[in-house]
Amino acid sequence: MKVGVITFPGTLDDVDAARAVKYAGGEAVSLWHADHDLKGVDAVIVPGGFSYGDYLRCGAIARFAPVMQEVVEAANKGMPVLGICNGFQILCEAHLLPGALIRNHKLHFVCRDQWLKVENNETAWTTRYDQGAEILVPLKSGEGGYQADAETLKQLEGEGRVVFRYVGDNPNGSRNGIAGITSANGRVVGLMPHPEHAIDALTGPTDDGLGMFLSLLDAVVSA
Amino acid sequence: MARVVVDVMPKPEILDPQGQAVANALPRLGFDGVTTVRQGKHFELEVADDVDDATLAKIAETFLANPVIEDWVVRRVDA
Numbered sequence: 001m002k003v004g005v006i007t008f009p010g011t012l013d014d015v016d017a018a019r020a021v022k023y024a025g026g027e028a029v030s031l032w033h034a035d036h037d038l039k040g041v042d043a044v045i046v047p048g049g050f051s052y053g054d055y056l057r058c059g060a061i062a063r064f065a066p067v068m069q070e071v072v073e074a075a076n077k078g079m080p081v082l083g084i085c086n087g088f089q090i091l092c093e094a095h096l097l098p099g100a101l102i103r104n105h106k107l108h109f110v111c112r113d114q115w116l117k118v119e120n121n122e123t124a125w126t127t128r129y130d131q132g133a134e135i136l137v138p139l140k141s142g143e144g145g146y147q148a149d150a151e152t153l154k155q156l157e158g159e160g161r162v163v164f165r166y167v168g169d170n171p172n173g174s175r176n177g178i179a180g181i182t183s184a185n186g187r188v189v190g191l192m193p194h195p196e197h198a199i200d201a202l203t204g205p206t207d208d209g210l211g212m213f214l215s216l217l218d219a220v221v222s223a
Numbered sequence: 224m225a226r227v228v229v230d231v232m233p234k235p236e237i238l239d240p241q242g243q244a245v246a247n248a249l250p251r252l253g254f255d256g257v258t259t260v261r262q263g264k265h266f267e268l269e270v271a272d273d274v275d276d277a278t279l280a281k282i283a284e285t286f287l288a289n290p291v292i293e294d295w296v297v298r299r300v301d302a
Contacts, residue, residue, distance in 0.1 A: 056286070056287070057289055060286065060289065064286075092291075093289065098291075099291060100289050100291040100292045102233075102237065102238070102240075102292060103240050103241060104240065105238060105240050106240070107240050107241065107244055145238070145240075147237055147238075147291065147292055148291065149236075149291075173238060173240075
């Protein structure tokens with residue numbers, strides 16, 4: 001199984017994302033922002049960082065990168081896509097996921113280990129978790145406040161498309177404590193916290209994040 | 224060449240923590256009476272004369288502003 005990991009100018013977490021794919025038993029394939037080619041991958045991860053320096057808005061410029069045109073097209077055909085942190089912002093800007101992310105409500109950059117509740121274990125990226133499980137993964141972002149209009153929120157909640165919710169204090173003012181959401185078909189997932197930094201207790205707070213990458217393996221193999 | 228200004232503001236219902244921080248700082252600096260501050264972005268574009276209004280509107284809507292969270296106004300100004 002090949003999983004593409006995109007690198008934009010300013011991306012930081014591509015190496016950890018690729019490492020997580022390898023830990024799960026997959027083959028990580030580097031994708032470059034200027035490429036028009038997905039190199040035959042079965043899934044794509046849009047990792048965290050500060051693509052194009054976060055100028056204009058987080059993810060606003062990355063959305064127009066040549067490789068993202070290919071990702072949008074492939075996602076619309078059902079290819080699994082995971083956006084983490086800046087990747088989540090990019091997927092929202094690319095309209096693969098609804099809503100937008102704004103500056104944290106207290107303006108501070110938040111960097112801490114964060115408990116999340118798994119609200120939907122039926123997406124391509126979450127089947128390895130028990131419904132309602134709580135996992136601990138790092139959160140590190142300055143613009144993680146999830147916003148959507150009332151109608152969109154109602155739709156997300158009503159269709160079970162909230163994938164992860166913050167446990168305890170809301171770290172960034174996200175509406176309904178939303179940490180991650182999925183597309184209508186459950187193939188595209190975006191979340192602000194970083195599962196790829198929690199795949200081995202030696203280097204992260206837990207290995208709770210590995211489940212997302214193992215879930216993908218299951219989803220692709222069974223497809 | 225024509226000069227075009229695009230002003231982008233957070234929608235009224237969207238929390239604007241930056242504007243709030245500015246508003247909260249004003250009394251500390253001795254400026255009373257300001258009840259609300261909203262912070263946005265101001266773009267100044269120099270464009271060729273043959274760029275039409277529809278193109279400018281598209282630039283604003285698809286790139287300079289995010290319609291999910293922001294409102295925007297496009298206007299041509301005298302250079």
